[in-house]
Amino acid sequence: MVRPTSSLVGARDFTVTGDGLPLAENIVWTEQASPRVLRTTQIRSPVSSSHQTVQLSRPGSAAVWKADERHILWPASTGTNNLVTDPGSGATEFDAIVLPLDAAFETRLDAARRFWRALNGRRSGPVYGALPKQTKTRHTLNLRAYDARSAGATYREIAEALLSRESIAPRDWRDHHLRHKVRAILRRVDRLVAGGYRDLLFYPHSRSRKSDR
Numbered sequence: 001m002v003r004p005t006s007s008l009v010g011a012r013d014f015t016v017t018g019d020g021l022p023l024a025e026n027i028v029w030t031e032q033a034s035p036r037v038l039r040t041t042q043i044r045s046p047v048s049s050s051h052q053t054v055q056l057s058r059p060g061s062a063a064v065w066k067a068d069e070r071h072i073l074w075p076a077s078t079g080t081n082n083l084v085t086d087p088g089s090g091a092t093e094f095d096a097i098v099l100p101l102d103a104a105f106e107t108r109l110d111a112a113r114r115f116w117r118a119l120n121g122r123r124s125g126p127v128y129g130a131l132p133k134q135t136k137t138r139h140t141l142n143l144r145a146y147d148a149r150s151a152g153a154t155y156r157e158i159a160e161a162l163l164s165r166e167s168i169a170p171r172d173w174r175d176h177h178l179r180h181k182v183r184a185i186l187r188r189v190d191r192l193v194a195g196g197y198r199d200l201l202f203y204p205h206s207r208s209r210k211s212d213r
Contacts (some may be wrong), residue, residue, distance in 0.1 A: 028071045029082050034201045035104035035113040040072075040085040040094035053095040054119065073116070079124075104202055130202045139192075139200075145182070146189045155182045168176045 004058055031037045040054075072083040085094060097112045099105060110128035117124050130138075141162060148158045159178040160168055 010119070021080070028073060029097065029201075030090050031084060033198065034082070035107040036201075037082045037084055038111055038115060039098040041098050042094055043096050046095075051095060052119065053093050055093050059120050069073050073120075079114075081111070083115075107202070131203060142185060142189045142192060145185045146193065149186060149189075155179060156187075 051148050070085045074081040099108050107129050114124040145158055156173045159182045163178050
């Protein structure tokens, strides 16, 4: 049974059953959810002597699922590539990637580059648009604060555990500067949980036109 995940809108883990959590390597993203999903196609004739035709059956461990479209998880030493193609064509091969000229073009181009390098046994190199270390640290703090609140911790306890090197006396908490910081962190967490986490998929592109995605 194909079971959509409730926490990842626009993605599915085709191996999850019951209350199991999805594994990153099993998640199949849609084009609308992630600009790193590559749409495959076929062109009429080769454009050069080095033009490659890729057989879907080439990698023995590639996973293929057919829903409204054919989704392909193509494994590589540097990570799994997410591909999508039209199942109505009946094609078992492709020789080109579609790159829409939108705000996420550079991310799509980087995903195509990494896939091409994987096909040819080359190192992928640095990822375009990778989150800066400082941003990753901030989001780790966000998640820890969210988990603490969900576990029933008070704002003062969250501040003591995550932001302070020493305990905070109850009498000092009302006017403590970390009280406002904890509240700001949790407001940011609420926005992320409500759907803002999807912005990270498009980083460093702007999602000002959210209605289009």
